[in-house]
């Protein structure tokens with residue numbers, strides 16, 4: 552791989568991580584990239600660095616264009632270590648005239664690196680710097696997804712360097728979304744959104760409104776992970792949809808089972824959903840990774856959770872998924888709970904508590920079955936599926952949301 556010119560005198564100089572498979576709890580089956588960008592102008596400006604393990608790859612790319620010591624400015628759009636891990640060494644190597652960061656970026660830099668002599672300069676939303684022919688305008692994007700996060704916009708090139716926003720955990724030899732099979736990058740962007748940004752959806756809505764109000768003319772979005780968008784309308788529209796929690800006519804049934812009783816219940820609930828025209832996904836927490844489950848949750852109108860009672864609680868796999876899910880704050884969901892038990896039977900109440908914490912509209916009562924479900928109990932499960940499905944249908948009709956996506960599947 553080499554440095555790639557993405558706009559005249561603007562280059563991708565990042566690194567490709569083909570082998571990462573876990574990004575603090577997010578399964579990155581396809582690896583990722585750490586994207587850095589370099590502008591060659593009267594002032595040479597670098598935007599973010601890379602994870603420290605990848606410094607040689609980044610330096611190789613920079614050296615294809617310039618001697619790193621020629622770098623005048625470094626813009627720190629985000630201090631998380633996958634983008635700033637190499638920052639201290641980079642500053643030592645190139646001795647930049649200035650290092651720009653947001654006000655919260657300054658605090659993050661201080662608490663991560665404890666620098667004593669870095670030429671830090673704080674920039675706020677609306678501030679800009681001239682590089683010569685090109686300008687960099689800054690836009691703070693607090694909590695997208697850290698307090699320090701910031702965008703850099705190059706008006707002369709209609710280029711938005713967007714930090715983590717609009718990214719995907721996707722390693723590829725291609726640099727652009729439109730070079731991949733149609734829709735592929737958007738699927739990875741959806742997983743990224745669900746796992747990293749969903750909890751900040753209100754901020755995403757505010758940001759999209761702000762960008763529209765500012766009238767930014769954008770024809771390229773270059774994120775810090777994955778491929779670059781040359782058709783930004785596509786991902787902007789998707790972010791608008793995802794951040795409004797617009798769901799499909801679909802339910803996800805997430806469960807774990809000890810001796811297949813709760814599993815049988817899950818399957819009968821799915822049949823009930825099917826009988827009223829609601830698409831159902833049955834996901835065992837044993838075999839599906841939490842970060843894949845959350846993608847299904849994000850696009851579902853209903854979340855139905857099941858666990859047998861284990862040690863007066865729920866299965867650890869379900870505790871894992873539900874803790875992760877609750878943190879990511881899915882909203883506007885219908886919920887229900889079910890599970891088998893041997894003697895004490897707390898699981899359905901515990902599961903219902905998680906659903907209430909996520910502000911779900913809970914369909915009561917859930918279904919509890921002692922030991923192994925008989926035909927009557929399985930009918931109860933089918934009926935729960937029907938009740939949830941009818942609530943989904945009523946909600947979809949009320950919201951005027953189409954089931955187009957399911958129809959396309």
Ligand code: FEO
Nearest residue numbers: 629631633715775
């Ligand atoms: Fe890609 Fe928030 O770091």
